[in-house]
Amino acid sequence: MEDAKQLEAFEAKIASGQKIEPKDWMPEAYRKQLVRMMSQHAHSEIVGMLPEGNWITRAPNLRRKAILLAKVQDEAGHGLYLYSATETLGVDRAELLAQLHTGKAKYSSIFNYPTLTWADIGAIGWLVDGAAIMNQTALARGSYGPYCRAMIRICKEESFHNRQGYEIMMSLAQGTPEQKALAQDALNRWWWPAIMMLGPSDDQSPNSDQLMRWKVKMESNDAIRQRFIDRTVPQADFIGLTIPDKDMKFDEKTGHYTHGPINWDEFFDVIKGNGPCNAKRLKARVDADKKGAWVREAASAYAAKQAKEKQVA
Ligand code: 3HC
Numbered sequence: 490m491e492d493a494k495q496l497e498a499f500e501a502k503i504a505s506g507q508k509i510e511p512k513d514w515m516p517e518a519y520r521k522q523l524v525r526m527m528s529q530h531a532h533s534e535i536v537g538m539l540p541e542g543n544w545i546t547r548a549p550n551l552r553r554k555a556i557l558l559a560k561v562q563d564e565a566g567h568g569l570y571l572y573s574a575t576e577t578l579g580v581d582r583a584e585l586l587a588q589l590h591t592g593k594a595k596y597s598s599i600f601n602y603p604t605l606t607w608a609d610i611g612a613i614g615w616l617v618d619g620a621a622i623m624n625q626t627a628l629a630r631g632s633y634g635p636y637c638r639a640m641i642r643i644c645k646e647e648s649f650h651n652r653q654g655y656e657i658m659m660s661l662a663q664g665t666p667e668q669k670a671l672a673q674d675a676l677n678r679w680w681w682p683a684i685m686m687l688g689p690s691d692d693q694s695p696n697s698d699q700l701m702r703w704k705v706k707m708e709s710n711d712a713i714r715q716r717f718i719d720r721t722v723p724q725a726d727f728i729g730l731t732i733p734d735k736d737m738k739f740d741e742k743t744g745h746y747t748h749g750p751i752n753w754d755e756f757f758d759v760i761k762g763n764g765p766c767n768a769k770r771l772k773a774r775v776d777a778d779k780k781g782a783w784v785r786e787a788a789s790a791y792a793a794k795q796a797k798e799k800q801v802a
Contacts, residue, residue, distance in 0.1 A: 503704050508634035511577040519703055522696065523633055524578050526705065528585045531571035532596035536589075536770050538564045540604040541613060549607060556653050557610060563646045570642065574635040590775050598756060599686040601764030608661055608668075608675035614654015616676075616683035616721065622647045623717045624687060632704040655724065662728040669729070676725065677733040684748070685756040687714045693753070718746050 495514050502509065509515055538561050545561065548554035572582045588594035599617050604610065622644055629640035661672035688694055688710035700706040722739075725732050736749030758764070 503632045510634045524580050527575040529595045531568050532589045534564050534568035536596045536600045543604050544610050567643045570639040574639045577635045598759040601759050601766045608671040611654050611657030612675035612679040614650050616679050618647050618650040620683050620717050627707040630707050659728045676730050680733050722746050
């Protein structure tokens with residue numbers, strides 16, 4: 490039974506802006522919410538390596554290839570920080586990965602869309618990393634210490650990812666008519682999924698109330714989506730691309746852009762596993778896990794041998 494006094498002290502600590510650390514008392518619901526959200530986030534980082542990894546061998550020149558390689562490696566690093574941060578809550582990484590591999594765990598809807606052309610790499614950096622940063626700079630101000638600290642580091646790297654994506658789009662938009670058309674086509678295909686990746690609208694977001702009360706989430710899904718739109722539409726205008734939303738307009742009274750209806754049926758279908766690449770993404774992760782088993786076994790055997798030798802010495 491949770492102690493009312495402990496709960497009160499926990500909530501007072503959060504209200505005063507202090508961080509909760511792994512050994513502090515926390516309600517079981519807080520721990521569970523964090524494990525759910527942080528593990529989904531970790532899975533998103535490593536599944537997110539797949540659509541971009543697809544273009545490493547086909548990057549248009551050495552500079553672009555080196556940048557993309559570094560970016561995909563950064564995403565692997567983000568996955569590692571986040572799995573480690575999740576382990577501070579007493580859950581085993583192998584258990585989390587088993588949930589991913591058996592299709593029980595969620596990861597971001599956005600990574601279930603295909604990367605059909607080089608311009609998609611620009612669109613991912615600009616829009617997907619742009620939306621991710623919008624969300625994660627808010628999460629960095631949250632209440633759970635290990636998650637917030639991971640977010641600070643991750644956001645610094647994501648800012649670079651975001652700029653490199655916009656720079657790819659800018660170069661294409663200033664190129665030949667065919668290159669500009671590639672950039673516009675990528676924007677047309679990634680815009681709506683990027684808007685959706687920030688989560689369902691607030692009236693369909695069952696976790697938001699509890700997460701915001703405990704300052705895990707600092708802002709609602711719709712508030713972050715609006716900020717992302719307000720920042721991104723002028724960026725599209727600046728490079729001469731058109732947001733694929735005929736209802737998008739700037740409202741002088743509110744100072745915000747208003748957008749057309751979002752196809753939430755598509756979103757819920759993708760998170761149920763029916764997106765264009767869900768099966769492919771899951772298979773790639775399961776295969777990678779199987780292929781890497783011997784490396785993990787060898788590393789464990791070596792660590793055990795080292796520990797034994799240390800004991801004898
Ligand atoms: N994809 C898949 N599932 C999603 C989703 C998305 N884009 N958005 C929401 N969902 C799921 C939720 O997980 C929840 O399912 P569950 O209760 O079964 O776990 C359900 O839909 C209802 O949504 P809620 O709004 O109630 O969920 P949350 O309050 O957790 O908000 C969130 C969703 C805003 C994504 C929040 O979980 C969050 O901020 N997570 C951490 C950040 C994150 O995971 N980002 C993913 C992208 S990371 C990335 O892009 C990598 C980078 O390198 C680019």
